[in-house]
Amino acid sequence: MKIGVIGVGAIAQIMHVPYLAELPEADIHAIADPGENVVETFGDRYNVSHRYTESTALIEDQAETLDGVVITTPMHTHAEVAIASLEADLHTFVEKPVAVTPADAQRVVDASEASDAVCMVGYMKQFDPGFQRFQSAVDDVSEVNLVTSTVIPPDVGSVIEENYDIVYADLADSFIEESNEERRQQVEQAIGTDDETLSQAYDFHLESICHDINALRSVFGSVEQIDHIDIFDDWKFITAQLRYEGDRRCLLKAGTSDRKCYDERIHVDAPEGSASIEFSNAFIKNTPSDVRAKLGTEETTETQYTPSSDEPFKRELQHFLECIEGSAEPRTPPAESKRDVELIADLIRTYDKEGEASSVSR
Template sequence: MKVGMIGAGSIAQIMHLPYLAEIPDIEIEALADPGANTTETLGDRYNVPNRYQDSETLIEEEQNHLDGVVIATPMQTHADLAISALEAGLHTFVEKPIAVTPEDAERVVEVADAADVDCMVGYMKRYDPGFQRFAELVEDIDQIDLATSVVIPPDVGSVLEDTYDLVQADLDDAFIEESMAARQRQCEAAIGTDDNTLTRAYGYHLESICHDVNALRGVFGSVTGIDHVDVFSDWKYLTAQLRYEGDLRCMLESGATDRMWYDERIQVDAPDRSVSIGFSNAFIKNTPADVRVKQGTEETEETIHTPSADEAFKRELEYFKECVEGNATPRTTPTDAQRDVELIADLFREFQGHELVGDPRM
């Protein structure tokens, strides 16, 4: 299986490139990144024969030589690149979120539905053995009183500097300004405002909580309503109460902080027990999630499950390979990813009193 790696930033260097090189029968045939120094250094490191600074050129020139591509570029480029790859007949793995705007997410879904290849979205938590165990334990609960999801990651930049020796792309100021301007335009369009605080908040929280929104979808199904939203502490914090099928309430908390510890967890409370999962730092390899069950109304018993230290990023790439080979179908689909973008955009639209763009029943 021959793949092209599009985007060679932090997550590609930490996870995608080394695991693609490690999985049997996968060859990294092409690499694209706007930093020439990045493509040369990493191309030499992973023996990649075809190197590009323009992602669209990689797709155009290599489409007849590749089976698929892995897209790990900035989120404002995901939709256009995924559409180009799918229209070129390439199996496509695109990192989350699938797009910045609901409209662009819908465009990807339309092209993916018409394509004769698979499209899979990089929600790696859905492939985490800990999450899969958590989902099984929640399924065994007859009555759920409340679900809570908290996402407050640390200062990721300092964590990466302390842990990895990454190749930093040499990019000119004009390129960076153009890229950030595109991100800003898309954030404004997604939530219907040019308020800098709210657009900054949307961009941050979209990237931060789309994993968890998708994980909640995998456990509880579709959101049927938004009961409450607040955005506060400038742009840094968001809280919301979501309503799921069966009238289940879920409290969602998302924040930004300079502190050094990673706080990402989902807890399900039932009359006789609580089931929770605490995710480890997503940027540190092979650090497993802990799943805890605390139960009892008269006596308390607590069990901690650590199913595996298998790396979720590697497991999702292995699953993508199975899809390309025809042995599986995508579990994290463009349609679900579209619904995730719609929901997060609607949290901000609800906060502003705007008309919602998503169908909460989907």
Template sequence: MQVGLIGAGNIAQIMHLPYLVEIPETEVAAIADPGTNVVEELGDRYDIPGRYTNSDDLIAEEAESLDGVVIATPMHTHAETAITALEADLHTFVEKPVAVTPEDAADVVAAADDTDAVCMIGYMKRYDPSYKRFAEELENAESIDLITNTVIPPDVGSVIGEVYDNIPADLDDEFLQASGEQRAAQLQAAIGTDDETLTRAYGYHLESICHDVNALRGLFGEVTAIDHVDVFNGWQYLTAQLRYEGDRRCTLQSGATERKWYDERIRVDAPEGSYALEFSNAFIKNTPTEIKIKRGGTEEIEESRQTPSHEESFKLELEYFVECAEGREEVLTGPREAKRDVELIADLIRAHDGRDPVGSY
């Protein structure tokens, strides 16, 4: 499978590009990034013949020879780039979130519906062997009393800097300003306000919790109601009370810190005990996700811990994308549910601000 990589920032350099080179069925034939220095150095390092500083140029000039693209650009460019690739009938893997605005997410859904090409969103946690085992364990729960999801990542930049020697892009101030203005305009359009604090809150929490919102969707189905939302400590913290199918209650907690340790977990409390899925640092390769189960509690307590696999979920999702492109699997994390994720997170901010939702619950 001939693949083009669009966007060569941190996650592409750490995960996508090395694994695309490693997977036997894929060959990276082209790369695009606005940083010329990144394109040239990675092109030399991985022997990539097609080199571009513009994604549209890569798609236009390589579409006939490529089978698909992997899009790892900044989130405010995901939708436009994905639509261009799908219109060229290229199998398209796009990093989460699928878009910043629900309207742009809907446009990606429409573009995917108009082609036979695969469109898959990069929710790598859904491909984690521990997540799959956790879902199986939850089937043993008699009923569910409470779901709690906590997402408080570390200072990602400092962690990456200590572990990897990534290539920073040399970008001029004019480009960065234009990109920032495009991002801000989309954030404001999604939440219906230009309030600086809420705009920043939406930008951060959209990028931070969309993985978890999708993981919860895979476990518990659709959100049926947003009962309460609070945004506090400026833009840094968000809490929400949600209801899922079957009137299952969920407390969602999202925050931003400068610390270097990772705190991302899903916990389910049931009458007979608790089930917890504790994610490791997503930017450190092959660190396993752990399952913790406690049963009992009134007289005896039975505790167990499981680490089903050290396989890297970023690699597993790319392998699954290849299988979908080759017709051996059906898309698991497609644009339609990714659109619902964007709607939900936008509606968390809109609910806090007293605005009508864009999604239906």
């Protein structure tokens, strides 16, 4: 299958491009990135002859040749590039989140429904063998008393710097300023305010917690009410109390840090015990997630699972290729990502800066 890669930044260099090159069914036929130095470096490294600095040019020139595209551009460009790809009837993999604004997310959903091509959003945790085992552990408990989800990533830049040699794009200052301005406008549109603290909170946490919001919904269903949301330490930390289907309560804790350790986990308390998953550092390849179950009221049995160190990024790309050939349906369609964008926008929009509890039905 001939695949085009649009956007060759850090995560694409670490995960998407190398794993596509490993998959025998995939042929990286074309690449596009605004950094000409990146295009030349990876064009040479992976023997890609069709090279572009604009996504529109790749799509227009290669629409009749390619089987699909993998879009790993900055999040505020996801919607426009995905829509252009789908309108060209190219099978489309787009990294999460599907868009910055709920309105743009809906546009991608509409484009997907109007296209003969499949569309899949890059939620790699859905392909984590550990997460799949965690889902089974939750299914085994009689009921859920409380869910706690924690998302505090490390200083991602230093983790990448220690482990990989990344080629950073040489871009004009004017290009960067224009891109940042477009991102800022989309963020403000999504949350309905130009408040700097709330804009920074949404900009960071949309990209950071959408994986976990998606994972929580796949296990517990839809959020029916936001009972409380607090944003503090300027914009850096969020706590929220969410009410899922069946009146199941979730305490969400999210933040950012300069430390090296990666703290991303979901813990479920049940009458007879608990189930938990501690996700591994998403930027370090083949590091398995830690899944544990504790059961017993009179005595306790603790079980630790390490189902596989198979890389979720590779597994999701394999799934995308299966969707292209028609042997599978996208496990992570754009309609699901739209719901994630809507919820995270709701969290920020309903925050009361006076610190009083916010309760919003959805």
